[in-house]
Amino acid sequence: MGIIGWIVLGLIVGAVAKAVMPGEDGSGIVATMLLGVVGAFVGGLLGNSLFGVGIDQFWSVSTWVLAVIGAVIVLGVYRAIVGRRQVGG
Numbered sequence: 001m002g003i004i005g006w007i008v009l010g011l012i013v014g015a016v017a018k019a020v021m022p023g024e025d026g027s028g029i030v031a032t033m034l035l036g037v038v039g040a041f042v043g044g045l046l047g048n049s050l051f052g053v054g055i056d057q058f059w060s061v062s063t064w065v066l067a068v069i070g071a072v073i074v075l076g077v078y079r080a081i082v083g084r085r086q087v088g089g
Contacts (some may be wrong), residue, residue: 005058009067010037017071024078035078036071043070 011029014036027035043066053062056078 006023006037006040007033009016009035009058009063010071012036013040013064013067013071014075016068017075020072021067021075021079027078030038035074036067038072039074040067042074043067 002037011033014032014034017039018032044063046069047062047066053066057063
């Protein structure tokens with residue numbers, strides 16, 4: 001999948017992750033996209049190591065499921081770090 005595909009996937013998956021995990025995290029569209037791209041990467045790594053399925057094709061259901069799972073994980077970690085920083089700062 002090309003870089004444009006990763007960006008589009010990241011933007012959509014980042015928005016889906018925010019819809020799945022509603023709450024205030026103070027990030028804009030660029031941060032959402034970056035979290036989505038990183039989440040897609042994490043989901044691909046997890047899928048490849050656990051199930052032997054990676055993020056190969058844009059229109060594959062496994063690509064989208066793995067990307068959303070990865071984005072939710074990354075968003076949760078991001079919120080934990082940012083929340084801890086706001087409480088401690």
